[in-house]
Amino acid sequence: MNSLAFTDGLLFLIAAAAAAIPRLPLAFRIGSTLLAVTAGLGVLRFSELLPLPTLHSFFSTFSASSAFLLIAVSTTWTGSVGATQAKYVSILLIVSGAVGFVMVDLFELALFGQILAVLCVLQIIVYAVRHRLLSPLLGAATLELGFILFATGQRVSNLLQPGDFLHVLTATGLALLMWYHWHSSRTRSLV
Amino acid sequence: MVDNFSLKPMILVIPVLLILVFIELSFAYLKGKKVYNFQDSITSINIGLLSQFVNSTGAVFGALMYALIEARYGTLAWSTSSPFTWVFTLLLYDFLYYWVHRTGHMVNIFWAAHITHHSSEEFNLSTAMRQASTGFYFKWVFYLPLAVLGIPVQVYVVVGLIDLLYQFWVHTRLIGRLGFLEWFLVTPSNHRVHHGQNDYCIDKNFGGIFCLWDRLFGTYADERADEPIVYGIRKPLKNWSPVWSNLHYYKSLWIKAKGARSWREGLMFLVAEPDWTPADIKSTSTKSPAVSTYQKHRSLAPTSIRLSGIATTLVSLGLLILYLGTRDQMPLFQQVIFVAVAIVMFAGIGKIWSLEKFQSPQNE
16 A cells, blocks of 8 residues: 555545535536546555556546536636536536547547646636635645646655645645635525 | 458448338338328438448547547456346446437537437338438447446447347337337337427437336336327428438527627527527427428429439449448548538439429428
8 A cells, every 4th residue: 555545545535525515516516526536446546455547547537637627617607507507517527528538548648638627727726816715726726736746746755756746735725625615605595 | 442342231231221111111001001201201211321421430430439448448358258248238338328319309519410310200210210420429428438347349339239220110100009018118109209399209218229218317208199299390301401401400500609699608509408598588499289280391393303312312322332341441532532422412312302393381
């Protein structure tokens, strides 16, 4: 068992919690579900309990193309049909996933998913700055930091690998965004 | 070219389907039932042939994506000699087909492709051949779970063909209800409902082989003895062109999206359900039609023009067989020429048949 299993476990817990809260926007919950499944498979893979590396790779590509897009839509277009209605969330999920697989597997643009994820999170940062929203700004910045540390291959001796940074910072960023959605939905329900 | 000819399953299947159409036509004649209309049936067959020209390339794209995903992400190993593999794949494929089909009815841009299949005002075996030429670009996505499970591409292709061919025989008015089979299988009776434009038929019975999925997800409807079904679509095509039948709804979508007041509204026209209108605009949905008053599109073209339709169909069939049998060895340029010739032929015959002077709507 290595550190990746533990940090993926942390991401799994946070993402599963976000997926399970009915009050959060549907697109946010579906995006979190995708991350939770990927992280869960990561735990199984890195702990060697039940390694399913190809399935984990599939969901990693799927998450990169779709999960962050759904999270960005739910944060920046709160209340839109793409954030709240099952039919339109499903269309977004399927179309973005399909485009992702065509780009990565047919055109062999391996970085497509990562670039899309970075752009989606950047969209949240722009939105948060414009609307002066602290927790989504911190959340999105944390997610971006995770992507950067992972892409540049940062590690702390043998303790933390690049993937650990990605997992921990994605979990932290997701938790901050969850906090934001939780509070905005509470405010909306009080109004 | 003929030296390179290789016999593909579809080359054998198409003549068999045409023979079955002829058998149904003969039975209907002997029983004194009028379930065929000449122009409608020839148009349906030509739409089917056109779809084979176009989809033989489109299906390659779908199969290629499937094979890529299966090779890269396939999780489990399946034996092609095990009956379990085939039964499991058939069940899962049919379940996924249900969602492909349902999406084809619920999302406007996908309905633009699938509407071709529903544009006939008749319901017979030739209607089954009326398949869209433009649906290939999205269908493959729905079957990716099979690829991720590691189901081999050859099993996926064969099961897909079985699922498609099963759906041929259910397009008939000559077979009544089939007792207990109605509970779990797609039958002529419950598929007639799917092709109806009566209120109770709209968005019902999406199953391919099994109607269990419809029962499970609340989209099942039984055929009603007290309300005869009016077949077709609410805004009739009124045209015999195989090419136009594939494109007309895209044009109407384009006009709607272009006239939208915002990009969001334009996008909604593409992804919302077919009768969607913005909340502040009055819906233009039409009412449930009645068999007694519904006027089917009819044509009174002279015999020579009708014969030209048969000639076009036979020539197209010959070209298609040649195309399917030699396509693998053809350079892309030659493939494009073949398909373009077919499209021009189909568009030409459709244009002639749809001339104003040959149109004469009758009350049936």
